[in-house]
Amino acid sequence: MTATSTEGPCQPWYRTLSMLALADPEDHVRELTDWMEHASARTEAPSAQSDWDDAYRWLRLAQGLRTITFDMSYDDGGMCSAGIDFDGVWTEMMEGWQLHHVRLGYLRAALEGFVRLLHPDAADPQQVIEAAGQQLHHxxxxxxxxAREVAEPLGGYSLDPMASGGKASVAAGVVQAIALHENAVQGRAGIPEPATDADARIFAAGxxxxxxxxxxxxxxxxxxxxLMAAANENRVAVFDDKYLLDGKWVPDSSGGSHWVDEEMPYSEYLAVLHLEPGEPPEL
Known part of the structure; x- marks a missing residue:
């Protein structure tokens, strides 16, 4: 029996573009954390800076997450080679799956912390993100x-069969992301296992x-x-400029993009920090 690892259909088009591609979460969160280090809450509440720091620390945890280690082997001394191969593939699967789940939990804590700080009267994150989207619509x-393209497919994983029928929005995507996390926390998420084909080979699944x-x-x-883009004019103070060490493709008003390899205000960087830098233009 042979163990076979396959990548699977996990590369949406917005992650495979040569320019303006969405970065993977581990790179995305690093850049957002860098932005947060140059900002602070602008409010007179005595605990505001402490609350900001608490939410920031959750984001910092997500930024610091690199690997999750599993060992799914069932070592009873009499394991056949088929079982060893199965457990080896399962170990790799669980490391990748749980890495995203742990990061998801940290990001949920960060998001909800910033929502409580900036909108203490809001009932839930969806209400706040929806209002931010409407504010930034023009x-x-x-x-x-x-942003909307990322949110759109998450409705298919909702526990609520009606949730995927609405219009895609970041707010709806946030709701589905929280539902995914809650599903796992409550033990209702199915744990995927490797699959075996007719030739007795082990394939990664899930x-x-x-x-x-x-x-x-x-x-x-x-x-x-x-949330930060809608708040940064009157609720969040942003300091300094961002120096783009390696440069970055930035969208322009014509629908194209241009290469930026110098400083730009952190307030402007917020709208593009989630994009892969891409290859610089040929000279």
Missing amino acids: RAEAWPLH HAEVCATKEACSVLLLGIQL
Whole structure:
């Protein structure tokens, strides 16, 4: 028996573009954390800075997450090679799946912390993100590229069969991302296992579950960006400029993009920090 690892259909088009591609969550959260380090809450509440720091620390945890280690082997001394191969593939699957799940939990805590700080009277994150989206509707320069596209497929993983029938929005995506996390916390998420084909080879499975959790992480990050973009004029102070060490493709008003390899205000960087830098233009 041979163990075979396959990637699976987990690369949406917005992650495979040569320019303006959405970064993977581990890169996305690093850039958002960098932005947060140059901002603070602008409010007279005595605990505001402490509350900001608490929410920031959850984001910092998500940024610091690198690997999750599993060992799914059932070592009873009499394991056949088929069982060893199965447990080896299962171990790799669980490491990838749980990496996204743990990050999802940290990002949910960060998002909900910033919502409580900036909108203490709000009932839930959906209400706040929806309002932020409406506020930014006519400000194309502040709306993160691919935000709605990331949110759209998450409705298919909702526990509520009616949830996927509505119009895609970042707020709806945030709700579905939180539902995915809650599903796992409450023990209702199915744990995927490797699959065996007719030739007795072991294949990694659970690609849909891994992909859904990965996109859920991205939509929570985009939700935080919308929250900050809508708030940064009167509720959040942003300092300094961002130096683009390696450069980045940035969308322009014509629908194309241009290469930026210099400083830009952190307030402007918020709208593009989630994009992959891409290759620089040929000289």
